[in-house]
Structure formats: structure tokens, C-alpha cells
Amino acid sequence: MKTKFELKKSFTLAIACLLLTSLWAIPSFAQQASNESFLEKMIGTAQAKMVKVFGAGAGRVDSFATGFIVSDDGKILTAQGVILDGKRIRVVMADGTSHEATILKRDRVHQVALLKIQAETPEHFKLSNEPVGEKGDWVVALSNAFKVADKQEPLSATLGVISLRTELEARLNKRDVAYKGELVLIDAIVSNPGAAGGAVLNIDGNVVGMIGKVINSSETNTRLNYAVPNNFLAKFVANKKTDQVVESATEAPALGQADLGIILFKFGGRSNPAYIDRVVRGSPAADANLQTDDMIVSIAGQKIGSVKEYVNMVETLRPEEEILIMVKRGVEIVRARVTPRQKKIN
Amino acid sequence: MNQLYKFRKIAFALAISIGLLTASSFAQDSATPELQTKQDSAIVGNADQSTEFSQQDHFRAMALTSKAFRGATKKILPSLVTIESFGGVGAIQGRIGGIRKQGEGNTTGILVSRDGYILTSTFNFIQQPPVITVITNDGQRRLAKVMGRDDTRKLCLLKIDGVSDLPVPEIMDLDKITVGQWVISLGVGYGDLSPAVSMGIISAKNRIGGRAIQTDANISPANYGGALVDIEGRLLGICVPMNPQSQAIAAGVDWYDSGIGFAVALSGLEKLIERLKKGERIRPAFLGIEAAANPKGDGLLIKKVVEYTAAHEHELEAQDIVLELNGTPVNDMLALRQILNKFEAGLEVEMTVKRNGEKKKDKFKLTLGAPPKPKGEPEQLEPPKIR
Numbered sequence: 001m002k003t004k005f006e007l008k009k010s011f012t013l014a015i016a017c018l019l020l021t022s023l024w025a026i027p028s029f030a031q032q033a034s035n036e037s038f039l040e041k042m043i044g045t046a047q048a049k050m051v052k053v054f055g056a057g058a059g060r061v062d063s064f065a066t067g068f069i070v071s072d073d074g075k076i077l078t079a080q081g082v083i084l085d086g087k088r089i090r091v092v093m094a095d096g097t098s099h100e101a102t103i104l105k106r107d108r109v110h111q112v113a114l115l116k117i118q119a120e121t122p123e124h125f126k127l128s129n130e131p132v133g134e135k136g137d138w139v140v141a142l143s144n145a146f147k148v149a150d151k152q153e154p155l156s157a158t159l160g161v162i163s164l165r166t167e168l169e170a171r172l173n174k175r176d177v178a179y180k181g182e183l184v185l186i187d188a189i190v191s192n193p194g195a196a197g198g199a200v201l202n203i204d205g206n207v208v209g210m211i212g213k214v215i216n217s218s219e220t221n222t223r224l225n226y227a228v229p230n231n232f233l234a235k236f237v238a239n240k241k242t243d244q245v246v247e248s249a250t251e252a253p254a255l256g257q258a259d260l261g262i263i264l265f266k267f268g269g270r271s272n273p274a275y276i277d278r279v280v281r282g283s284p285a286a287d288a289n290l291q292t293d294d295m296i297v298s299i300a301g302q303k304i305g306s307v308k309e310y311v312n313m314v315e316t317l318r319p320e321e322e323i324l325i326m327v328k329r330g331v332e333i334v335r336a337r338v339t340p341r342q343k344k345i346n
Numbered sequence: 347m348n349q350l351y352k353f354r355k356i357a358f359a360l361a362i363s364i365g366l367l368t369a370s371s372f373a374q375d376s377a378t379p380e381l382q383t384k385q386d387s388a389i390v391g392n393a394d395q396s397t398e399f400s401q402q403d404h405f406r407a408m409a410l411t412s413k414a415f416r417g418a419t420k421k422i423l424p425s426l427v428t429i430e431s432f433g434g435v436g437a438i439q440g441r442i443g444g445i446r447k448q449g450e451g452n453t454t455g456i457l458v459s460r461d462g463y464i465l466t467s468t469f470n471f472i473q474q475p476p477v478i479t480v481i482t483n484d485g486q487r488r489l490a491k492v493m494g495r496d497d498t499r500k501l502c503l504l505k506i507d508g509v510s511d512l513p514v515p516e517i518m519d520l521d522k523i524t525v526g527q528w529v530i531s532l533g534v535g536y537g538d539l540s541p542a543v544s545m546g547i548i549s550a551k552n553r554i555g556g557r558a559i560q561t562d563a564n565i566s567p568a569n570y571g572g573a574l575v576d577i578e579g580r581l582l583g584i585c586v587p588m589n590p591q592s593q594a595i596a597a598g599v600d601w602y603d604s605g606i607g608f609a610v611a612l613s614g615l616e617k618l619i620e621r622l623k624k625g626e627r628i629r630p631a632f633l634g635i636e637a638a639a640n641p642k643g644d645g646l647l648i649k650k651v652v653e654y655t656a657a658h659e660h661e662l663e664a665q666d667i668v669l670e671l672n673g674t675p676v677n678d679m680l681a682l683r684q685i686l687n688k689f690e691a692g693l694e695v696e697m698t699v700k701r702n703g704e705k706k707k708d709k710f711k712l713t714l715g716a717p718p719k720p721k722g723e724p725e726q727l728e729p730p731k732i733r
Binding site: 036037038039041134135136137138160161163164166185187189203217218219220221222223225271272273274295297303304305306326328331332333 | 401402404405408409411412413415416419430431432433434435448449450451452473475476477479487488489507535536537540541542543544545563564566567568602603
């Protein structure tokens with residue numbers, strides 16, 4: 001296992017070196033050959049707008065990340081993280097010069113931050129307010145994953161396609177808050193240390209999104225390769241609030257006020273399907289003709305895979321708001337419209 | 347676990363040139379004939395001729411491949427189904443009996459018959475869900491039964507009732523699959539009914555005893571049971587976790603998204619599907635010997651015979667030397683495994699064994715057994731009867 005891992009690591013390094021040399025060669029190559037590849041040109045142009053971010057590290061948390069310039073007065077987007085919590089944040093520009101940065105604002109829910117350096121930055125990305133790129137479009141991710149690039153060295157470029165634009169349940173590693181909102185999933189591998197804050201570009205060189213922090217998808221139990229979409233970033237940058245923004249995307253919680261009148265079988269384990277043991281007489285469930293032995297398949301379009309998921313789901317329901325419940329009865333799937341009632345308080 | 351990383355996609359030049367190939371094949375109806383001619387000259391021509399390509403052409407070719415990816419996705423989409431599991435074995439510290447826990451999301455399956463047979467990966471049921479439902483592309487949700495399973499291919503067959511005329515995908519001949527061709531992997535594991543796509547190429551054919559094709563497109567729990575299609579949306583294979591060194595149910599999951607991914611080619615599997623319809627369970631072949639290369643000559647020197655295995659039943663003993671298996675000389679364990687990988691439990695192999703030093707050579711047939719159940723691995727796939 002260990003050797004396998006090391007092999008892969010060395011392979012990666014070798015490729016990375018190759019990549020670096022090829023990128024280094026850009027200026028001379030560009031002079032000789034008039035037909036510089038359009039991707040080479042696109043990446044070359046983008047590199048000038050990319051920065052390396054260095055800050056605080058803690059334990060196993062890395063002290064480096066990536067960022068990109070989004071204004072002519074030194075505003076830089078990067079990923080929110082521990083690295084911004086130190087005394088000093090240092091930003092290294094494409095030409096190798098180093099600047100001290102201050103935090104303009106950060107959004108701990110979406111895990112993005114806006115930095116500012118005291119320098120003019122004519123080379124910068126313009127963020128579109130409309131989503132850029134659709135499923136299947138080629139994207140190039142630029143990042144300083146594994147801190148491969150130093151000082152003026154260009155960042156690593158990886159190619160992939162947009163896999164999916166979706167909202168999904170994802171949780172950050174290490175008991176952090178959940179990400180809210182749409183993500184752009186890509187198939188280039190960017191869930192690596194130091195890649196967060198990197199730019200995901202389409203082949204026109206427009207920003208599709210920003211590589212986010214490493215998060216695990218609870219749906220697949222795998223690491224996600226994703227970008228925070230450009231339209232969200234544009235909104236975040238344009239937002240006038242200069243202090244720290246902590247947006248809460250959730251609506252007012254329902255606080256478990258709804259009652260369906262369903263009592264489930266309890267088998268002791270937590271992963272049992274939600275079988276109905278008893279339906280309370282005169283309850284909303286009884287009105288909808290739900291029966292003992294029905295297995296709840298979904299509530300309001302949400303799949304209910306277990307007793308635990310049922311309990312969590314009912315917590316979010318509101319009294320007097322009709323919902324669709326699907327149950328398995330024998331080998332049939334039965335649909336029922338149920339209007340939860342106000343929970344009685346004993 | 348350890349996220350593997352790949353830099354495979356930095357081959358821009360490759361992408362562009364293959365992109366042109368693609369553009370012509372996909373865009374037969376839309377692309378200009380001019381592009382076609384230019385492409386031909388680029389393929390046969392030398393460096394000078396290829397400069398006829400403007401960067402604009404390259405750009406357009408790449409944009410066309412994206413269009414082709416979307417076209418392929420659209421074509422296969424009606425044949426993909428979303429599988430929901432209800433209940434099952436709980437996980438302890440993210441693991442189930444030593445196996446990496448599945449995600450909580452849905453999984454993918456592929457329709458293989460008009461009357462509701464669905465092929466998917468056994469990995470999707472390691473939690474042994476007592477109830478499984480399937481949502482077809484028209485949004486209908488139905489209860490699914492588990493039919494047979496093939497442990498050697500990590501496949502299992504589901505059946506939904508009360509359906510007819512479901513859209514079945516066009517399956518591509520294994521002979522026509524070529525190393526280096528574009529492929530797209532699709533799966534609904536990220537929770538959206540529209541599948542996530544990943545593109546790559548066929549890396550190799552004839553992997554894992556000839557059962558799998560290898561790809562560098564992302565293969566992960568998000569698309570196990572999902573489709574691997576060509577640029578025109580024809581089905582090449584079904585994505586599964588695999589590892590040539592292990593037959594365990596979740597072996598290969600650790601390689602997710604690593605650029606090393608496998609799919610079972612569907613061409614020629616009709617007989618297998620018939621067996622699975624009957625509820626058969628196909629297990630990997632297991633011989634039951636511990637052996638090493640014979641230090642004094644050809645063959646494999648048996649060190650130990652595992653009890654209650656095929657080797658034990660056929661009275662093989664320590665110090666016997668295995669010379670040939672099914673007519674192929676075996677000089678190391680790797681060769682033995684390669685041959686065994688092509689078989690399944692219950693099949694007969696011919697073995698040539700040398701016993702008592704130089705004295706006697708014996709050729710005999712033996713019926714291969716199934717490997718003993720790995721510790722902690724779920725045995726049953728069939729839903730336990732809750733009620």
C-alpha cells in the first residue's frame with residue numbers, strides 16, 4: 001500500500017515537473033512559434049491573474065492555498081479557512097513579488113473570502129453574473145496543489161469537464177459547517193491540499209468557479225471535486241458589506257411543530273426502513289389512509305431511507321402545509337397527500 | 347481515504363487532436379466538410395501540414411467535443427435508472443464489517459431488457475437494504491427485486507414488474523472498443539436525477555481475467571452501476587469497483603477517481619444475464635493452495651493446502667509441484683491467478699501435478715470451489731425478511 005502510494009506520488013511529481021517546464025517554456029516558445037496553442041495562451045493569460053496565498057497552519061491543516069485577482073485595485077478571492085486566521089497573510093503574485101494582505105470579508109457558510117493587497121492589479125478576472133459553463137464543457141483548473149509552484153513559478157493546470165451543476169448535501173471535513181447552495185462538480189481532481197481558492201476556467205478563459213475546500217460528499221462518501229460557481233462569487237465580491245459576512249441560507253426552522261400521527265416500528269438499529277407500526281386514529285396519516293406495515297419511501301420529495309431520516313424529516317415539516325408521502329404497501333408504491341397538524345404539547 | 351490524484355488531463359495536445367476526431371464523428375450532420383478534410387490531412391500529414399490548423403479550429407474542435415459529450419449523455423439517459431435503498435446494516439466508524447461505508451445517496455443502474463431487468467453493481471448493496479426501489483427515467487418509482495449476482499464481475503440483476511417497452515441501450519461490441527477512444531462515465535450518485543459526467547479514454551482492455559475494460563474517466567461510488575459510453579452514447583460497459591489482487595466486494599473502491607477505473611464490458615454478457623435472471627450466484631474460483639515458485643525447476647511448489655477447498659478435496663498435498671493449469675505452464679502465483687481469474691467456481695480445470703520428486707506426473711481434472719467468506723463481509727444480498 002505504502003509503496004503504491006509513493007509510486008503515485010512520485011509519478012505526480014514527475015508529471016508536475018514536466019508541466020512546469022512546459023509552462024516555463026511559454027515565453028520563448030511564444031516568440032518562436034506564431035501559432036501558440038490557444039489553451040497555452042489562455043492559461044498563460046490566466047496565470048498572471050493567479051496568486052499563491054500563505055498564512056497560518058495548524059496541525060495537519062496546510063498553511064498554503066491559491067487565490068485569484070478579481071479587481072484592478074488588488075482584491076483577491078480565496079477559500080475561507082484556518083490559513084486566514086493567523087497574524088499575517090502573504091500573497092505571492094505571478095511575478096514572484098510578495099504582498100501582505102488584509103481580509104475584506106469572508107463567508108463562513110460558503111467558505112469563501114475576499115482579500116485585499118495594496119497594489120494595482122490591472123491583470124484580473126472579470127466575474128460574470130450569469131453561470132458560466134454547462135455539463136460537458138471543458139474546464140482548466142489552476143491551483144497550487146501540494147505547493148508545487150514556488151515564487152514566480154506558474155500554477156499547475158489540470159483539464160477536465162463539468163460533471164454536474166447541483167445542490168448537494170456535503171459536509172466539510174473536521175466537523176465544519178455544511179456548504180449551502182449550488183456547486184459545479186468537475187472531473188479534474190482538485191480536492192487536494194493547497195488547491196482551494198484556485199480558479200476553474202472554461203476554454204475561453206472565463207471563470208466558471210473557485211475551487212473550494214476539501215469536502216466529503218455524504219451521498220457517495222467520497223471527496224468532491226468542485227467549484228463554487230462564478231455567479232455566487234460575483235455576488236459575494238459586489239456585496240457592499242465590508243465586515244465579515246456570515247450568511248445563513250436556511251429559512252426559519254420549523255422546530256418540530258408538525259405531527260403526522262405515525263408511530264414507526266422500532267427495531268433497535270438505526271438503519272431500519274421507516275415501517276409504520278401504528279397510525280393514530282383521527283390523525284393526518286389516518287385521514288390519508290396510511291396503514292400499518294406501510295413503509296415510508298419519501299416525504300415531500302425527500303427519500304426516507306431509515307427511521308432516523310424519517311425523524312429528521314418530520315422535524316422540518318410545518319403544520320397545515322400539505323405534503324406528498326410515498327409509501328410501499330406490499331409490492332405497490334402508494335401516494336398519499338397528508339396535511340400535518342400542529343403538534344399537541346403535553 | 348487517501349484521495350488519489352491524477353494529472354492525466356494535462357495532455358492538452360492530445361485532447362485537441364482527439365477532439366478533432368470526435369468532432370468529425372459526432373458532427374457528421376453539423377460540422378463543415380472543410381473541417382473533415384483538414385482533420386484528415388492532420389492525421390496523415392507531418393508537422394508542416396498540421397499547421398494548417400488554426401488555433402480557432404482547435405478551439406472549435408474542443409467545443410464540439412463538449413457538444414458530443416452532451417449528445418452522448420442525452421442518448422444513454424433514458425436507459426439509466428436511479429436506485430434507492432432503504433434500511434440495512436449500520437456502519438461503525440464509517441465502515442461496515444471492515445468495508446468502506448457506502449454513501450447515503452442513490453445509486454445507478456442500467457436497463458438491460460424491455461421488461462424491467464436492471465444491471466447494477468453489488469457494491470450498491472453492501473449495506474444489505476431490505477427494500478430497494480428503482481426510479482426509471484420517466485420519473486416512475488417501483489419496487490425492485492434482487493435476482494442473481496456475479497461476484498466475479500461485481501454485478502447484480504434487479505427486476506421491476508409491471509413494465510414493458512422500456513428503453514434498452516445500444517451495446518457496443520467488445521471487438522470494436524479501442525484503447526484510446528473517448529469514453530464518458532455517468533452516474534446519479536451525486537443526488538441529482540441528471541447524471542454527473544466524467545470523460546476519459548479507454549486505458550486497456552482485457553483486465554481482471556478478461557472481464558473488465560479499464561478507463562481513466564472518474565469511476566467512483568457516484569457511478570458504480572452506471573454507464574460507460576462512447577462519444578455517441580453507445581454502451582460499452584457498466585462501472586464497477588475492481589482490483590486485480592482481490593475479489594472482495596468492495597475491493598477497488600479505494601481507487602475511486604484515481605484514473606484507474608474499471609467497467610464490465612456488456613458485449614457478450616447475454617448468457618450471463620440469463621443465468622442471473624434465474625437467481626444464480628456466480629462466485630470467483632478458488633483453488634486452495636499456498637504455493638511459491640519451485641526453487642528447483644519449473645512449476646509451483648505447494649506449501650500448504652487449505653482445508654475444505656478444491657485442492658483439499660482432490661487430495662493435493664504439500665510438496666506437490668503444480669506444472670500446468672489448463673495446459674498453460676504456471677511458474678509463479680501471478681500466472682496461476684491470471685488463469686484462475688478467467689474461471690468461476692464450479693467450473694472444471696485440468697491440472698498437471700508432479701508428486702514425489704521426479705517420479706510421477708499426474709494429469710487430472712478438478713472442480714474449482716468458491717473462496718471462503720472473508721471475515722466480516724456481508725454474505726447475503728437478498729433482503730432479509732423483516733415482515
